Amino acid sequence: MNTKDIRICDYNYPLPEERIAKYPLQQRDSSKLLIYRHGEISEDVFRSLPEYLPEGAVMVFNNTKVIMARMHFRKATGALIEVFLLEPVAPADYQVMFLTNSRCEWCCLVGNLKKWKDEPLERELTIGGHRLTLRATRVGEMRTGQRVVFEWNCPDVSFAEILDAVGELPIPPYLNRKSEESDKTTYQTVYSKIKGSVAAPTAGLHFTPEVLQRLDEHGIVREEVTLHVGAGTFRPVKSERIEGHEMHAEHFCVKRSTIERLLASPEKVVAVGTTSVRTLESLYYIGMQMLGRHFGEDEPIMVSQWEPYEGATPDVPVKEALQAIVDHLDSHGLTALHAATQIIIAPGYDYKVVGRLVTNFHQPQSTLLLLVSAFVHGDWRPIYDYALSHDFRFLSYGDSSLLIP
DSSP: GGGOOOBGGOOOOOOOOOOOOOSSSSSGSSSSSEEEEETEEEEGGGGGGGGGTTOOEEEEEOOOEEOEEEEEETTTOOOOEEEEEEEEEEEEEHHHHHHHHSSSEEEEEETTTOOOOSSSSSEEEETTEEEEEEEEEEEEETTTTTEEEEEETTSSSOOHHHHHOOOOOOGGGGGOOOTTHHHHHHOOOOTEEEEEEESSGGGGOOOOOHHHHHHHHHHEEEEEEEOOOOGGGOOOOSSSGGGGOOOOOOEEEEEEEHHHHHHSSSSSSEEEEEHHHHHHHHHHHHHHHHHHSSTTTTTTOOOTGGGSSSSSOOOOOOHHHHHHHHHHHHHTTEEEEEEEEEOOOOOOOOOOOEEEEEEEOOOOHHHHHHHHHHHHTHHHHHHHHHHHTTOOOOTOOOOOOEEOO
């Protein structure tokens, strides 16, 4: 079957409300771990994960950090307007954005949009002893949301400080509850560093400093990438066939030293979470692009949604594709690759870089379930049947799995 013809209804399963974990376990690494190894299924506790990985394996983590992306403004009429930050527009660079100190623009989702006409919305704030007015003005539409300008009258306060003061953590909508103070800690991985995501890379929520130390003791090589998770990760597939579903673009960064480590790895890598998978697999197609032509230093680099499935892909070795990226970086004196990806990974996809996957249990009829199905060669249903019949907890705060095809 052509991948584009896949029917999303074939990737449905019954998920009772009580199986969705509304809160995490008190001890992150005490969650259950399903092990799928060459078609056989067993279970353990997550803290035992290092015992199932070979010495010398390269394990890749997404070190993105969730931002306080949800803000509320109240109009003079009393109407409450929710502004949900999706991605920065001006400045477009995340790190530069958070340092701005008077004005910035974002693409946003707006709740109660009909009540917000042309008038600016304002909030009076006190941050670090400074009194200021935060103003939000809607200036137009974008493909994925509304373009909103934020302005404030205090150059001593950065936009990062404003978000920390008035923003709310955007926990997933399927938890059916408001964010709580505890989520500020539990909905971040212990290794999160780079601000930019509006959703956590949840496979990483099970790791503790102790588990990371045990990985080191087992000779597992740890590397990090940064992919900022967008709100599109929660967007359901509404089309009957996946051809009609448009993937959201996500920006990522991979250091040259990490790509060198991948080149030196004797086998495929262990990806922590689907965001790491999307980043790592996108590297192959970026390398393929660079083998075909020269890219300028500031030229945008992007993997389109259907790129892996279009035409006859030449059987280029992974290391050759990765080496092309290193050569590109060296030719421009760069220490990291900055790119974006819309890649959709679904049955019919041939994994290039990832050989083992640590991931949670995903929503029915989601693109993440398609990714898992592709990874285990269509064998996803026995895995999910086992998890449902053995009291595993599902979704963001739920239990984990180690998948070895």
